[in-house]
Amino acid sequence: MSGDKRTTKIEIQNLSYAYGGNLALRNVSLEIPANEITVFFGPAGGGKTTLLRLINRLNDLLDGTEMSGNIYMDGNDIYAPGTNISELRRQVGMVFALPLPLPGTVRENVEYGPRLAGLRQKNILEEIVYNSLMQAALWDEIKDRLDSPAHSLSGGQQQRLCIARSLALTPQVLLLDEPTSGLDPISTGKVEDSLYNLKEKYTIILVPHSIQQAARTADSAAFFLMGELVEYSLGKKIFTNARDKRSEEYITGRFG
Amino acid sequence: MSRRHWAQRAGFSLLAFSALMVVIPILIVIGSIVMRGMSAMSWEFLTQMPRDGMKAGGIFPAIVGTILLMIGTAVVAIPVGVGSAIYLSEYARDNFFTRSIRLAIVNLAGIPSVVYGLFGLGLFVIFLQFGTSILSGSLTLAIMTLPIIISAAEEALRSVPTEFRTVSASLGGTKWQGIRKIVLPQALPGIITGVILGLLRAAGETAPILFTVAAFFLPKLPESVFDQTMALPYHLYVISTQVPGMPLEIQYGTALVLLVLVLTLNLGASILRSYFRRRRQW
Amino acid sequence: MLDTKSTDQPYRKWVEFAIESLIRVIGFSSIGFVFLIFLFLMREGLTALLDVSWGNLLGTRWYPILDIYGVLPLLLGSILVTLIAILIALPLGVGTAVFVREVAPGWAREILKPMIEVMAGIPSVVLGFFGMTLLAPLFLKYLGLATGLTAFTGSVILAYMALPTIISVAEDALDAVPKSYRDASLAMGATQWQTIWRVVIPAARSGILTAIMLGLGRAIGETMLVMMVTGNAGRMPLTLDSLFRPIRTMTATIAAEMGEVAQGSSHYHVLFALGIILFLVTFIINLAAASAIFRKRRRGGLR
Numbered sequence: 001m002s003g004d005k006r007t008t009k010i011e012i013q014n015l016s017y018a019y020g021g022n023l024a025l026r027n028v029s030l031e032i033p034a035n036e037i038t039v040f041f042g043p044a045g046g047g048k049t050t051l052l053r054l055i056n057r058l059n060d061l062l063d064g065t066e067m068s069g070n071i072y073m074d075g076n077d078i079y080a081p082g083t084n085i086s087e088l089r090r091q092v093g094m095v096f097a098l099p100l101p102l103p104g105t106v107r108e109n110v111e112y113g114p115r116l117a118g119l120r121q122k123n124i125l126e127e128i129v130y131n132s133l134m135q136a137a138l139w140d141e142i143k144d145r146l147d148s149p150a151h152s153l154s155g156g157q158q159q160r161l162c163i164a165r166s167l168a169l170t171p172q173v174l175l176l177d178e179p180t181s182g183l184d185p186i187s188t189g190k191v192e193d194s195l196y197n198l199k200e201k202y203t204i205i206l207v208p209h210s211i212q213q214a215a216r217t218a219d220s221a222a223f224f225l226m227g228e229l230v231e232y233s234l235g236k237k238i239f240t241n242a243r244d245k246r247s248e249e250y251i252t253g254r255f256g
Numbered sequence: 257m258s259r260r261h262w263a264q265r266a267g268f269s270l271l272a273f274s275a276l277m278v279v280i281p282i283l284i285v286i287g288s289i290v291m292r293g294m295s296a297m298s299w300e301f302l303t304q305m306p307r308d309g310m311k312a313g314g315i316f317p318a319i320v321g322t323i324l325l326m327i328g329t330a331v332v333a334i335p336v337g338v339g340s341a342i343y344l345s346e347y348a349r350d351n352f353f354t355r356s357i358r359l360a361i362v363n364l365a366g367i368p369s370v371v372y373g374l375f376g377l378g379l380f381v382i383f384l385q386f387g388t389s390i391l392s393g394s395l396t397l398a399i400m401t402l403p404i405i406i407s408a409a410e411e412a413l414r415s416v417p418t419e420f421r422t423v424s425a426s427l428g429g430t431k432w433q434g435i436r437k438i439v440l441p442q443a444l445p446g447i448i449t450g451v452i453l454g455l456l457r458a459a460g461e462t463a464p465i466l467f468t469v470a471a472f473f474l475p476k477l478p479e480s481v482f483d484q485t486m487a488l489p490y491h492l493y494v495i496s497t498q499v500p501g502m503p504l505e506i507q508y509g510t511a512l513v514l515l516v517l518v519l520t521l522n523l524g525a526s527i528l529r530s531y532f533r534r535r536r537q538w
Numbered sequence: 539m540l541d542t543k544s545t546d547q548p549y550r551k552w553v554e555f556a557i558e559s560l561i562r563v564i565g566f567s568s569i570g571f572v573f574l575i576f577l578f579l580m581r582e583g584l585t586a587l588l589d590v591s592w593g594n595l596l597g598t599r600w601y602p603i604l605d606i607y608g609v610l611p612l613l614l615g616s617i618l619v620t621l622i623a624i625l626i627a628l629p630l631g632v633g634t635a636v637f638v639r640e641v642a643p644g645w646a647r648e649i650l651k652p653m654i655e656v657m658a659g660i661p662s663v664v665l666g667f668f669g670m671t672l673l674a675p676l677f678l679k680y681l682g683l684a685t686g687l688t689a690f691t692g693s694v695i696l697a698y699m700a701l702p703t704i705i706s707v708a709e710d711a712l713d714a715v716p717k718s719y720r721d722a723s724l725a726m727g728a729t730q731w732q733t734i735w736r737v738v739i740p741a742a743r744s745g746i747l748t749a750i751m752l753g754l755g756r757a758i759g760e761t762m763l764v765m766m767v768t769g770n771a772g773r774m775p776l777t778l779d780s781l782f783r784p785i786r787t788m789t790a791t792i793a794a795e796m797g798e799v800a801q802g803s804s805h806y807h808v809l810f811a812l813g814i815i816l817f818l819v820t821f822i823i824n825l826a827a828a829s830a831i832f833r834k835r836r837r838g839g840l841r
Contacts, residue, residue, distance in 0.1 A: 061425060086550075102420060116430075116433050274630045275646075275650060278657075279649075339567075342561050353566070359828055366821070370813070375813075402571070432557045459661075461661070466797065514661060
């Protein structure tokens with residue numbers, strides 16, 4: 001994907017964020033295109049995960065935070081008063097660094113979100129389970145084990161189950177926070193493959209666990225350093241031809 | 257061997273001795289009550305009304321009364337206790353009010369049982385005019401068991417990993433949905449254990465029911481929550497101190513029934529706890 | 539997109555709000571109960587101060603039939619029985635806790651832990667019954683006393699009532715001592731015993747203090763077994779041999795006499811006044827114990 005046909009899915013404007021008195025994000029502005037994989041990368045503590053959690057308002061669960069600036073999805077301010085947060089989180093799925101299956105079976109994990117949303121019909125749920133596991137490239141491996149405990153799957157399978165669990169809500173945006181950090185290379189490959197397929201339908205924001213992964217998966221990339229957005233480029237050119245000296249040094253491995 | 261090692265030997269022996277001094281009397285108490293109480297045990301003893309001014313017959317109404325009081329206590333104490341625990345573990349922030357609640361719970365746990373009895377008499381029996389009744393007794397016992405249930409349930413809720421709550425929220429769940437679908441089911445074994453321990457306390461206490469429900473001698477079963485009832489611990493007190501010429505056998509028999517009831521519940525709670533701890537997925 | 543908006547909006551918001559409000563109300567109920575207990579004790583007990591003169595209340599004789607309500611013998615009786623009980627329970631309890639935590643081999647721990655739990659579950663009326671029927675005759679026979687039902691008999695059994703509390707709190711305190719303290723001591727060549735005696739126990743002392751406080755609270759409020767084994771004679775325990783004579787505590791007095799008084803009489807109100815004293819004493823004891831608990835909590839960084 002390239003050229004001028006990009007549409008903006010999420011727009012972040014002058015966003016600053018602090019918790020416990022520490023500034024985690026400084027005046028970040030950025031536009032995230034629809035149906036692409038956007039990568040947030042940089043050294044630990046740069047604010048990538050914080051920004052990710054702000055996009056589906058997961059940090060609402062924390063106390064003692066301060067925020068200024070705006071986040072728009074499809075032009076709507078997601079922090080506007082009266083926003084239905086549950087609905088927002090259904091549209092913006094999240095996959096965490098560690099596979100976190102909920103207690104219960106594989107099927108129960110996938111059905112969890114739709115059931116909370118009030119969906120009860122057996123046949124529709126059945127279909128959702130199939131579709132989600134299919135899209136997460138997991139169906140063939142575990143189609144006979146839908147009713148076994150989710151924690152009995154391997155780490156890679158668990159993480160794809162977590163992706164499937166988010167997809168079950170047919171979100172528009174999928175946030176992934178180092179989803180392969182605990183996985184072996186083969187499982188990592190499988191997760192990445194499923195992401196390539198997913199971007200046709202979803203807008204994906206990925207915090208990769210390595211620069212290599214960033215370079216492999218990115219359609220566009222943002223480099224974060226100590227709460228600051230240092231450089232943002234559409235396309236992969238940041239990896240070969242960074243404008244900012246700090247990004248270049250990080251990418252070529254001179255620090256971080 | 258050096259002096260230091262002799263000192264260590266002597267010290268360890270002293271520690272072992274104190275442990276023995278704790279355990280052996282307990283074994284003697286249980287052993288003697290079991291041995292002497294067994295001879296009173298019979299189907300009649302457990303299922304018949306007392307006769308001859310309690311010097312013959314069974315202790316059926318006392319057993320039923322204690323069970324009814326436990327049920328009454330459970331009905332009140334479980335929702336309030338578990339609700340409080342949910343509040344403390346899931347909703348409360350660390351502020352002045354929360355600290356006040358914790359302080360209140362610590363104090364509830366420390367108030368003497370006979371003071372609960374006075375309170376029950378003042379509020380339920382006299383002020384609310386429930387009379388000496390199962391209702392008054394159950395409410396009094398329920399408030400007394402609250403701190404036990406609250407602390408056990410809160411600990412169980414807190415031991416459920418935070419991540420589950422985050423995941424549930426990220427899938428569009430409201431706070432209450434996360435609690436109901438994930439946190440509560442996972443904490444349930446711990447909560448049940450706490451409830452059992454609370455009810456066990458309620459079953460064995462005498463002082464709180466002295467003036468709120470207990471009947472000295474009432475050879476019939478209660479018909480409503482406004483009736484008095486006999487209860488095992490009070491019955492044991494009565495027949496061992498208030499009735500001259502009481503056959504020792506019946507006294508030991510009553511003590512044994514009460515002991516068995518309480519120890520069975522205790523055992524049940526421990527088994528439940530270890531069973532679920534092994535089965536836990538996190 | 540999942541079509542959920544229809545089922546979602548106002549209904550669920552309302553449910554969420556209703557449940558959260560309910561839980562908040564329930565959460566605060568404990569404060570309400572403590573307040574209610576205090577209120578109703580005051581309501582029935584304060585009248586005693588109007589009915590009965592201070593001189594009478596602070597007297598040294600308790601003869602309700604003659605309208606003589608001196609609470610001092612009862613107060614001193616409670617204090618005597620409680621203190622002796624703690625003196626017995628403390629070394630046994632701390633010793634057992636140290637044994638279980640630091641010294642005992644695995645199998646001994648497996649036996650001791652459930653035994654202590656069982657002990658905590660034995661109803662006080664059963665212990666009282668045991669003391670009355672087996673222990674008191676034994677003391678009578680071998681200590682050469684006039685009666686087996688004495689303050690000492692009460693203290694001994696009361697000690698076993700307070701032991702589970704003391705042991706479990708002391709165990710928690712030992713648990714909280716960092717392993718690095720022990721390692722450092724052992725690394726400097728101290729024996730295990732020296733480590734326990736010089737490092738672990740001193741480090742756990744605030745927790746052990748909490749154990750003492752909670753044990754005191756438990757013992758002073760105990761009713762049934764005290765009533766059954768102390769003989770219930772309301773006399774001032776001022777001489778040395780008082781320990782081996784019958785005595786009467788506040789709790790036993792309330793339990794024994796409340797059933798027989800006329801509601802609204804001076805005697806009735808004075809018994810409630812005894813309840814107020816017990817409430818305040820245990821309140822202060824628990825406050826002191828709790829402040830130690832909270833200090834530990836904050837340092838431990840619990841949520």
